Amino acid sequence: MRQKRIFIVLIALVFMVGCANVNVEKKASYITTAYQTLSTAATVYETGLKALADLYGKGIINDEDKAKALKYGNQFWTVCHTSVNALSIYKQYETPDNQNRLDKALDALTEALSTFNEFIYPLLEKGLEK
């Protein structure tokens, strides 16, 4: 059981460590860091949904699980696109207001990804047990 949990939280840990380190020594630009954060969140989202879709195709998760996956996935999709828009605007007009909007969008993104991950982990565990 412990091994499973290690695997299941792996991607989330990589995401958190990656965000925390933020190229400390190289002082990557705010735009680069925001882009990397978005890109990493997208990878976690894609990987999670591909895994769930496979489990659904094999009959390991049911229609109810799929409906919830779509619900949480759509929540993430919405905030992700909002964040991309905010980054795109900030890239063009680097103002404090636009940075503030981007910060808020990235906070919402992190929260949506966390909710999405909390939902998919038990389902992935179910897949490992089969």
Place this chain on the structure above:
Amino acid sequence: MTGAEIALILALLELFMKYGVPAGMEIYNQWSGEHPEPTLADIEALKLRVLKPETYFEDKS
């Protein structure tokens, strides 16, 4: 080691190889080394990459 444990490890390996390694490598590449600041086109491309969740289930019904 019991048969169930072996089966679990094999299932874990299968899932890890299928999803964990590619995703892990992709995330590692996103953060390792120096990266030039993304262009506007790079940023906009993220929108095309993050698909609606329904898309992933399309051929699985």
